Amino acid sequence: MRLFVSVDLPEDLAGPVADVQDEFADASGLNFTDPEQAHITMKFLGDVDSDRLPAIERELEAAVDDADVEPFTARYGGLGVFPSLEYISVVWLGVEEGGDELTRLHEAIEARTTAMGFDPEGHDFTPHVTLARMDHAGGKQLVQDVVRTRDPTVGKTTVEQVRLTESTLTPDGSVYSTVESFPLE
Numbered sequence: 001m002r003l004f005v006s007v008d009l010p011e012d013l014a015g016p017v018a019d020v021q022d023e024f025a026d027a028s029g030l031n032f033t034d035p036e037q038a039h040i041t042m043k044f045l046g047d048v049d050s051d052r053l054p055a056i057e058r059e060l061e062a063a064v065d066d067a068d069v070e071p072f073t074a075r076y077g078g079l080g081v082f083p084s085l086e087y088i089s090v091v092w093l094g095v096e097e098g099g100d101e102l103t104r105l106h107e108a109i110e111a112r113t114t115a116m117g118f119d120p121e122g123h124d125f126t127p128h129v130t131l132a133r134m135d136h137a138g139g140k141q142l143v144q145d146v147v148r149t150r151d152p153t154v155g156k157t158t159v160e161q162v163r164l165t166e167s168t169l170t171p172d173g174s175v176y177s178t179v180e181s182f183p184l185e
Helices: 010-022 050-065 099-115 135-147
Strands: 002-008 031-034 039-049 070-084 088-097 128-134 151-158 161-170 173-183
Touching: 002 099, 010 070, 010 151, 039 088, 039 099, 050 099, 050 161, 050 173, 070 099, 070 128, 088 099, 088 135, 088 151, 099 128, 128 135
Parallel strands: none
Antiparallel strands: 002 039, 002 161, 031 128, 039 128, 070 088, 070 151, 088 128, 161 173
């Protein structure tokens, strides 16, 4: 099973996410994510033996408890790229409100999963929604221009849970399904 931990955007924000992606439509080299599957990746676990699932679920439940985060408002907006505007691999939508809560959740999840033997993150956590990955630099100038000049607001939602998500790779892209949900209390 290919697994990751996520905070998913609600379906009603798929249209606004797609609208932001449309601003990059003429940029060659971009591979867009499905706006219907928009999410914040809290931790990528990778390929995991299904025998480990019960332990992972226990640790994620404990991590959510450790973080001590109640349901909160997240507001999505602003644009950015990883790793830099000079070398773009990911184009993302930012989090304008709720970043502190997402970071606390991430830190608790990171602590519990690395204690289980999962690889630690190699970079600081930046809450974001991936809009596209750049396969080649053909559209780099357009991406740079849009990121520098546009500051879209997509909307807000109440974050009430963290999900353990399975990613199944298909010829048409990844398909995500929820394995388990962990409510914030």
